[in-house]
Amino acid sequence: MKLRTIAFSNLRRRKARAAFLIVGLLIGVSTVVALLSLTQSLTGKAKATMQSYGANIVITPRSKDVALSYGGVTVGGVAVGARGLREADLARIAAIPARGSISVVAPELVGAVQVKGHRVLLMGVDPAAQFKLKRWWSVDAGRPPAGGRELVAGAAAAQTLHLRMGDYVRINGRRFTVTGILRPTGAQDDQLLIADLPAVQTVLRQPGRLTLIEVAALYSGAPVDEIVKQLSAVLPEAKVTTMQEAVQSRLHAVDEFRGFSYAIVGVVVAIEILVVFLTMMSSVSERTHEIGVFRAIGFRRVHITRLILVEAIAASLIAGVLGYLAGMAITYAVLPVLADGAAVAWAPLLGVAAIALAVLTGALASLYPALRAGKLDPTEALRAL
């Protein structure tokens, strides 16, 4: 028999008290685990959603002469004589140290053309990159352009030019087939004719030239500011702009949710400490007589303190393991309600942290009751002698 045998026997045979202590801790631990794993899962979902919003960095030629506005964002201008952006710049972007934090690089060339007596904007893009970047672009009963003789039309442009799927359009002598009509976006995209970048460069007689490059940086990667710094370094003649406001407000929302979760976690931990403290104080008080017997038969104060702590830590350990599992179960149940399609983020570290938190909380809250038990006067405790 060792001290821990006594502690375990007490937990095993005084089931109601042990259960109260374990359930008290379990509720706290599971709440903390659920909140943190929900925060983690929702943050992941929010980042993925933000990723789908499109570019958060726009690269334009450094010029103030001609304003160029696209997508509601003023991205710079094109000046006569300015160097402008070139396709070769894409290779320089792909070589920056933080390239791993970039998910999409979408080069664009935009120019005005005459079609069926109307002036419209023709945009040359890398269709794969562009459609990945602008997930809201959806082609009704068609497909994105493939090759140099296909295009898709924005909803408003198609209406103005009376374009339908399969129609032919001649632009500056080059014939394009309409492979799709974009669903209305409510943005300037509705006015565009969109074709493959090399074809548009040929039609506009601007080989190798780009109007702007849109970049989507991963929110989970290097900070956007750092990516901007590196891009500015490799493209000194270009203007690298972050869509700071949008980025900041979206990240702020995530941070606020995280802050709220941490505040709740703090309150839960404080309540948990109080519950364990009161339970252990009550347990020590109830066992005063028994502690007197232990002291009378030769247990030192430190033995009594250790006995109480071992009991609390053993109960906390059980509560930590069960609390983690319960917390993850809550996450599985609640996450689909909060965010449809979000995946539960399993974090083994969270499990270790939950168990450590439970044990630490249990030990901390039991320290005073344990010390108090050790200091009980054996004669007072026994009242028999």
Added chain:
Amino acid sequence: MAATMTDIETVATTPQTGEAGADGRGARFIDARGLEKTFKGDGAPVQALRGLDLAVPEGTFLGVMGQSGSGKSTFLSILGGLSHPTAGNISVDGIDLYQLPGERLADFRREYLGFVFQSFNLVPYLTALENVTLPLAVKRMPSAEKRARALAVLERVGLGDRGGHLPGKLSGGEQERVAIARALVNEPPLILADEPTGALDSETTVEVMELFARLHHEGNTIVMVTHNPEIQRYFDRTIVLRDGRLDCELPACGADTPL
């Protein structure tokens, strides 16, 4: 001279013969001199002991009698290292108890004493065997050896087959015997018993006292506090306390001595 732990360890490992040693320790195995104890509560101070002197040779079965409030339980708690005297000193086997530093008094209780309480004081969530093993729980000893020792003592008190039972499942007499087994498991030189038959019927009282008598014949020194004059015949010395002092020693006490 202040006792040291070395004293405790040396004496605890020395075989107890029951004979007086060359230094006279055996003759004054328990040596109380001028013991005083005053309790200071909210009201007036209460003097429970008023200069008690007592010498008890090793191997004695000492009965301590007296009316309620005579100081016998206070004497037992001081002798048991549980309550500091206000004045005077007390030694057991040459160890001045209240000169022991720090937690050595707890070590003394563990190595030197076996307590048998009036209300058994068994731990309700431990089995009889675990209760008996309790004093060994904080000793450095293989668990198997602890268990073997506890089983042997349980056999000795006739409860070898009841080791797995919780105290609540045992009769009063059986619980008392478990309490005695717990007091014996450390093979202490001194057994202290406080009204061990107080909660027992007359038949069980005889059974328990026969057990104590056997332990006495095996050489144990026993100090028993009791109100029951019927068990006096088991003692080989009986003292009577009155008002915190040694009043007399049976059979020399007068017929009017209150027990």
